[in-house]
Amino acid sequence: MKLLKLVPDNTNIHFLRWRMPFYIVSVLLMLASYGLLAVNGLNLGVDFVGGQAIRVTFTQDAEAPIPALRDEVDALGYGEPTIQQMGNPNQVSLRMRLPEDDADGGLAAKMTREIVSTIEQAHPGARIDGVESVSGQVSSELFTSGMLALGLAMVGISIYIWLRFEWQFGVGALFALLHDVTLTLGLFSLTQMEFDLNIVAALLTLIGYSLNDNIVVYDRVRENLKKYRRMPLPELLDLSVNETLSRTVVTSLSLLITLLALLLLGPDVIFGFTAAITVGIFVGTYSSIFMATPILIWLGVKPDSFVPTKDSAGDEPDGVTRKA
Amino acid sequence: MLNFPLWKRLWLWGITLVFAITSVPTLVSLAGGSWPEFLPRPVVNLGLDLAGGSHIMLEARPEQVARQRLETMEESVRTALRSATPRIQHGEISSANGELSFMLDDASQVDAARDLIEPMTTGAGLTGQRDWTINVVDGSRFVLKQTQAGINQTLDSAMASATEVVRKRIDGLGTREPIIIRQGSNRIVVQVPGLQDPEELKELLGQTAELEFKLVVPTNEPGGQVLPYAPGTIGEGTSITVRRLGGIRGDSLTNAQATRNSQNNEPVVSIQFDAQGAQRFAKLTTENVRKQFAIILDGEVISAPSINEPILGGQAQISGSFTPETAGQLAIALNSGALPVDLTVIEESTISAELGADSIDKGILAMGVGSLLLVIFIIVTYGRFGVYACLALVLNFLMILGVMAIMGSTLTLPGIAGFVLTIGAAVDANVLINERIREERARGRRVVQAVELGYKEASRAIFDANITNIIAAVLMAMIGSGPVKGFAIVLLIGIITSVFTAVTMTRMWVAGWLRKARPADLAL
Numbered sequence: 001m002k003l004l005k006l007v008p009d010n011t012n013i014h015f016l017r018w019r020m021p022f023y024i025v026s027v028l029l030m031l032a033s034y035g036l037l038a039v040n041g042l043n044l045g046v047d048f049v050g051g052q053a054i055r056v057t058f059t060q061d062a063e064a065p066i067p068a069l070r071d072e073v074d075a076l077g078y079g080e081p082t083i084q085q086m087g088n089p090n091q092v093s094l095r096m097r098l099p100e101d102d103a104d105g106g107l108a109a110k111m112t113r114e115i116v117s118t119i120e121q122a123h124p125g126a127r128i129d130g131v132e133s134v135s136g137q138v139s140s141e142l143f144t145s146g147m148l149a150l151g152l153a154m155v156g157i158s159i160y161i162w163l164r165f166e167w168q169f170g171v172g173a174l175f176a177l178l179h180d181v182t183l184t185l186g187l188f189s190l191t192q193m194e195f196d197l198n199i200v201a202a203l204l205t206l207i208g209y210s211l212n213d214n215i216v217v218y219d220r221v222r223e224n225l226k227k228y229r230r231m232p233l234p235e236l237l238d239l240s241v242n243e244t245l246s247r248t249v250v251t252s253l254s255l256l257i258t259l260l261a262l263l264l265l266g267p268d269v270i271f272g273f274t275a276a277i278t279v280g281i282f283v284g285t286y287s288s289i290f291m292a293t294p295i296l297i298w299l300g301v302k303p304d305s306f307v308p309t310k311d312s313a314g315d316e317p318d319g320v321t322r323k324a
Numbered sequence: 325m326l327n328f329p330l331w332k333r334l335w336l337w338g339i340t341l342v343f344a345i346t347s348v349p350t351l352v353s354l355a356g357g358s359w360p361e362f363l364p365r366p367v368v369n370l371g372l373d374l375a376g377g378s379h380i381m382l383e384a385r386p387e388q389v390a391r392q393r394l395e396t397m398e399e400s401v402r403t404a405l406r407s408a409t410p411r412i413q414h415g416e417i418s419s420a421n422g423e424l425s426f427m428l429d430d431a432s433q434v435d436a437a438r439d440l441i442e443p444m445t446t447g448a449g450l451t452g453q454r455d456w457t458i459n460v461v462d463g464s465r466f467v468l469k470q471t472q473a474g475i476n477q478t479l480d481s482a483m484a485s486a487t488e489v490v491r492k493r494i495d496g497l498g499t500r501e502p503i504i505i506r507q508g509s510n511r512i513v514v515q516v517p518g519l520q521d522p523e524e525l526k527e528l529l530g531q532t533a534e535l536e537f538k539l540v541v542p543t544n545e546p547g548g549q550v551l552p553y554a555p556g557t558i559g560e561g562t563s564i565t566v567r568r569l570g571g572i573r574g575d576s577l578t579n580a581q582a583t584r585n586s587q588n589n590e591p592v593v594s595i596q597f598d599a600q601g602a603q604r605f606a607k608l609t610t611e612n613v614r615k616q617f618a619i620i621l622d623g624e625v626i627s628a629p630s631i632n633e634p635i636l637g638g639q640a641q642i643s644g645s646f647t648p649e650t651a652g653q654l655a656i657a658l659n660s661g662a663l664p665v666d667l668t669v670i671e672e673s674t675i676s677a678e679l680g681a682d683s684i685d686k687g688i689l690a691m692g693v694g695s696l697l698l699v700i701f702i703i704v705t706y707g708r709f710g711v712y713a714c715l716a717l718v719l720n721f722l723m724i725l726g727v728m729a730i731m732g733s734t735l736t737l738p739g740i741a742g743f744v745l746t747i748g749a750a751v752d753a754n755v756l757i758n759e760r761i762r763e764e765r766a767r768g769r770r771v772v773q774a775v776e777l778g779y780k781e782a783s784r785a786i787f788d789a790n791i792t793n794i795i796a797a798v799l800m801a802m803i804g805s806g807p808v809k810g811f812a813i814v815l816l817i818g819i820i821t822s823v824f825t826a827v828t829m830t831r832m833w834v835a836g837w838l839r840k841a842r843p844a845d846l847a848l
Contacts, residue, residue, distance in 0.1 A: 003705060003847060006705075109526065128676060130673065131673065133672045134672075135670040135671060138670050149808065152799050156796075156799065160788075160791060160792055197808055200808060201800065204799075208797075211792045212749070215785055216789070219788065223781075250755045251751065254748060255745075255748040257698050258695070261691075261697065262744055265690040267737060269683055270740075
């Protein structure tokens with residue numbers, strides 16, 4: 001049986017020759033993302049800003065009557081709703097601010113009842129899919145804990161890499177993670193897709209995967225540093241990336257296959273979640289080759305960074321191929 | 325590395341099969357079938373986002389608990405000083421800033437007063453602190469201050485009994501399989517699968533349900549307390565004065581029931597006092613015939629009937645413009661006892677069952693199609709080694725479900741995403757191994773040696789990658805809430821099972837094949 005080989009054996013692509021242009025583009029993209037975040041901000045979901053979200057499906061219409069809906073709900077006097085399409089054109093989410101001075105939640109409950117009955121009367125085919133209501137206090141807690149989880153995960157992972165490799169690798173990984181998270185956040189700011197707790201989970205996942213890629217390349221760099229003491233660093237890094245290229249492609253494709261299935265066929269509710277991870281796979285694969293690896297040159301990794309100590313000397317392969 | 329004696333093979337297969345088999349009840353129930361009752365049934369429950377239902381988070385305010393403690397303490401101190409012999413005279417007791425302070429008239433009684441008050445304080449749990457601090461300043465001024473440890477302890481026990489009360493009330497509604505969990509120091513999460521309209525539940529849980537019976541007195545009587553009528557009652561908008569002390573409290577009830585008044589068919593709640601309560605109720609009504617007494621719920625008057633004759637049997641009826649629903653709710657609330665603290669709804673979400681079912685269908689479809697394409701891709705790329713990898717994937721999937729069933733975890737939508745991603749990570753392990761074997765073969769190593777080195781060299785990166793994922797997952801499980809947590813749990817289980825299936829199990833299969841077939845070359 002002839003097996004599929006997406007990447008031919010012994011590729012020798014000079015990834016690092018283009019490290020400056022790639023770095024410039026990436027840093028510009030990161031700056032653009034920060035700019036977008038500063039100007040546009042994120043479209044935070046009720047988990048994070050508090051308020052009420054009502055999900056409605058208009059089963060008899062091809063498309064949700066958004067302007068009419070806005071007027072009807074606005075007329076109730078609780079303020080204008082933020083209406084957003086979700087998944088299908090006939091599904092929307094209505095977001096309302098929670099009434100102020102509402103200690104026991106009675107006003108919020110009354111608001112929900114009135115909005116739901118107004119919608120149901122005006123649109124016979126309307127089906128209320130869900131109501132979610134989060135108080136301001138809880139939402140700020142959720143936001144803090146979500147961001148804390150994200151920040152701590154990035155730092156914790158980088159420290160682990162630093163312990164397992166060298167400090168340069170830890171810094172490289174942290175920078176690559178920052179790059180991935182920034183670009184993904186920038187995309188969310190650009191598209192104004194809703195940013196909620198699920199997306200934080202997606203970001204945590206994508207840093208996990210981006211890191212998988214980094215580790216595989218770094219592991220090979222470490223191995224090659226021990227093997228080829230006299231090879232110049234750029235050449236050695238290129239060799240490491242090339243040697244792991246086939247794995248990178250096959251794994252990224254495997255992930256994309258499952259993610260695309262989830263994105264195209266999966267539940268509408270997690271569209272944003274899968275979209276974030278799918279984007280993250282691209283960004284993460286790119287960053288592990290073009291961001292995390294070249295930075296090692298500038299951070300000054302030395303060929304003797306991994307001089308074999310006594311106990312690891314025995315692990316050395318017996319050198320069938322000293323010369324690449 | 326490639327040596328697998330029989331005992332080891334049996335052991336590995338044993339573990340795998342035990343977990344895989346425990347996933348069967350879940351698979352059957354997901355597929356819509358029914359699992360025989362007489363068989364053990366660890367089943368992974370579906371979260372509200374998949375099954376539909378209501379989620380409510382309730383919160384108590386610690387300040388309220390502190391205030392209540394202060395009032396109780398004031399009452400006890402007052403009684404103790406009054407009943408002391410000789411009686412200890414004191415000035416006004418002020419209770420500001422969370423502390424009680426009062427001046428003794430006679431400074432020589434300070435020690436006697438301290439001896440009385442000290443036993444009222446206790447150690448606060450295992451913290452080593454007292455629950456109150458007692459200080460005497462300026463010779464005769466007592467200052468009693470609550471410690472944070474004391475407040476925490478009281479809050480803790482109040483929340484424990486509030487959780488119990490919430491459970492009883494929800495059981496009273498007859499909903500199926502509610503989940504009631506205490507969260508943090510002052511929150512309770514309630515999840516009721518299948519419940520589509522949480523209004524009734526929220527109203528029920530929002531009631532403190534403290535029932536009191538107090539005598540109505542003229543407006544100007546000293547020691548009177550002015551209470552408003554409850555909304556919806558006859559006296560709405562007006563208020564009434566009652567005697568503050570000497571009433572009967574609802575905690576001496578044994579039973580409450582929603583019925584109808586036999587004369588006018590109006591919905592009423594009939595209550596039954598316990599022996600002691602019945603006695604006191606008989607006494608109150610005997611001594612005060614033809615006077616009015618007020619029935620008070622949570623500080624609001626429901627009705628104020630006049631006592632026509634002594635009520636001796638300990639049975640009474642409360643009427644006050646009830647609807648059958650509100651009467652039923654009040655009966656449930658009274659039966660479950662009063663909440664020791666007020667609970668406020670701070671987060672709430674309801675998912676319709678249709679949306680949940682739609683999500684399950686689409687989730688299963690996406691997983692099916694995704695897995696099928698993945699299996700094809702892996703087998704086309706790695707041949708026999710790809711088949712092993714895919715077999716490992718199937719076992720991994722079953723094992724995750726099995727472990728979740730044993731742990732009693734709940735599968736949520738982000739959990740499904742976690743599944744898909746775990747599968748991705750498991751594939752990566754096999755990709756790393758197989759690529760390494762390819763490489764070693766290309767460098768001219770013999771088959772067995774190449775396979776051995778492939779597993780050995782790839783393990784390092786697999787190990788590091790999994791540890792970093794575990795770091796992320798543990799942080800998510802610890803800090804995150806709701807969806808983030810559900811996702812993290814699946815991820816954590818999946819990382820561990822995937823190392824087992826993707827590395828250990830495939831190595832065993834490859835070793836078995838190498839020994840049997842002794843191939844001179846690998847198709848890889």
